Amino acid sequence: MSHHRVKDIIVGAITHDEYVRIGDKTSAKTIYDSLISTFDGNEQVQEAKAGLLIQQYELFKMQDDEDIGAMFSRFQTLVSGLKVLKKSYTTYAHVLKILRSLPQQWRPKIIAIEEAKDLKKLSLEALISNLKSHEMVLKADGA
Template identity: 45%
Template sequence: MSILYCSLDAKEFNRIAACESAKEIWKKLEVTYEGTNQVKETKFGMLVRKYELFSMMPEESISKMFTRFTDIINSLKALGKDYTNVEHVRKILWSLPKKWEPKVTVITEAKDLSKLSLDELLGSLMTHEIT
């Protein structure tokens, strides 16, 4: 309990001061920051929906799109949902606008998507965006 006490600021300490065990402190902090199971499931559902409907916004750069995508997949991973690298690569390629179709075709025909990392894909798309 003292390790938990030492790691919290005054505001957080006041929240858990009445707790009688480390487990009780941990549960209270968990609900405070992660929410109840119902909140977690709602967040999970919203994130899965964001992932499924993900697409590049008009006038958005590749790097900004990747940042948004990474935020979604990291949040999903924290809630226990982990997609494969191939699923991520395909999702990015499918989320690009129609003007990117020739580049998507080149990537899918020239590269083995099961071995293509997100970083390699990002590099390839950024190079194309610059040119």
């Protein structure tokens, strides 16, 4: 296969922006090398983003001004970002992370959940529902 045919195949498989970036390359080899360099860079950027999101996940805490719904929404956004970057955790890990993210005033509820439920079988939806119910009690009690 001629190098012009290989070049046509490569150019036909890329976006216009990528074509502009490699348009001045003279051979299939130089085009390939340029694309590899670009995508390796993208992989490094993705790994850096993943590292940042993993750090945010590990340090995740419920904010003082948040309710359970807002906290869970922020958590889901973080988890979605991790999934896009092909980094994921088990539901069990998410359950533990959410329980550990709660403020000190939630300690009795956390202990009750841990004692009453098999956390490995607890869904996030069931946990959040349980926490929202308890939050209503806390608000009614003025806590």
